[in-house]
Amino acid sequence: MVRRPWLRLALLTVLLLTMACIARKETRQRQSNLDRLVGWMVGSFSSEEQAAADTDFLDIRLEMVQIWPERTEGRWLYVEQASALTLDQPYRQRVYRLYQRDDTTLVSAVYDLNEPLRLAGAWRTPASFDFLTPDSLIVRVGCAIVLHPRGDTVYVGSTVDRECLSDHRGAAYATSEVRISETYLYTWDRGLDSAGTQVWGAEKGGYMFKKLSEQ
Helix, strand or coil, rough: CCCHHHHHHHHHHHHHHHHHHHHHHHHHHHHHHHHHHHHHCCCEEECCHHHHHCCCCCCCEEEEEEECCCCCCEEEEEEEEEEEECCCCCEEEEEEEEEEEECCCEEEEEEEHHHHHHCCCCCHHHHHHHHHHHHHHHHCCCCCCCEEEECCCEEEEECCCCCCEHHHHHHHHEEEEEECCCCEEEEEEEEEECCCCCECCCCCCEEEEEEECCC
């Protein structure tokens, strides 16, 4: 029997090249998913249309802008929500860190800010966050949103079980459900007591924010 070591070497080379190509493809797909999600989330949003159609909902404005673009542990977004009547007095200011957990799972970790009102309106000038660092933020343990793509048109996600503890207005824990597309963001935040009874948040369903523009 004639030995052909060169043939084994050639087959091994082909195998290694194939595995490298697959790994690069998976990396590009992960990056594509994260890039697309961030691109859809960044911008100005409004629930004005929903509020006009149903008085149980308020006209809320939502602003999301990317900060710290040089950081490599994920994509960081500053998030600000305010009533359309009091835009200079936001009632919610958060920082999100988005990253890819695996091929089909993305995570949006949630952070609070110290003295958040000093940064009200800072979404207009993202450089305002240059003096902050991630270790100055307060992580909301258990409140991360776990997201999955549904085809190429929407990401669907939520908090996990009862892990997001909350004592706001008699709640024991909070839940968040989201759907994110290129043109809208749907979010339903609720507080529930230990028996699972809702004690705060919209009752009919979540808020539908229409995307007005990209930052």
